[in-house]
Amino acid sequence: MPFIKRDANGNIVSLHATPDExxxxxxxxxxxxEHFLARNTLPTPDAYKRALADSDQNIARVTEDLIHLLVAKNLILFTELPVPVQQKLLERERLRSHLQQSEDNFLDDSELL
Structure with a gap:
């Protein structure tokens, strides 16, 4: 069991393996x-990698939305994008459409209203 010291507000300010006054x-x-340790523990390299991967996913979505906005405003033509980019965007749109249809269809085909 650790020995702790608290500040005037009752918050833990240090942990010790041995007792002192x-x-x-x-x-x-x-x-x-647990709160003290969580607050004072440095993130691990794996935590940074996970945060970066999460950020990559968010940036990918932002980029996709930005491309759709630019196309919708006729600032760029979809066909001006490189073919691999067009294919990836179309595939994501197809997957998202399929997912949306799955979420909308919450009844099994055999179920009746």
Whole structure:
């Protein structure tokens, strides 16, 4: 069980393996200890990789929406995009349409209203 020191507001400011004066002992799974550790733990390289991957997905969606906006405003023609880009955008649109149809069709074909 770690020994802790708190500030004037009761927040944990340090954890210790051994006791010293004014140290309080708490279980390692105490909510205050867990909160302190979560707040003071540096992100791991894997956490940065996950955050970057999430950001990549968001940027891909933003880029796709931007292309649709530019095409809708006739600022660019869809056919001006490189063929691989056109194919990828059309495939994503097809997948999204299929997913939307699946979500809309929440009844099994055998079910009646």
């Amino acid at each position: 004014a140290a309080e002992q708490l279980p390692a799974d105490h909510p205050d200890v």
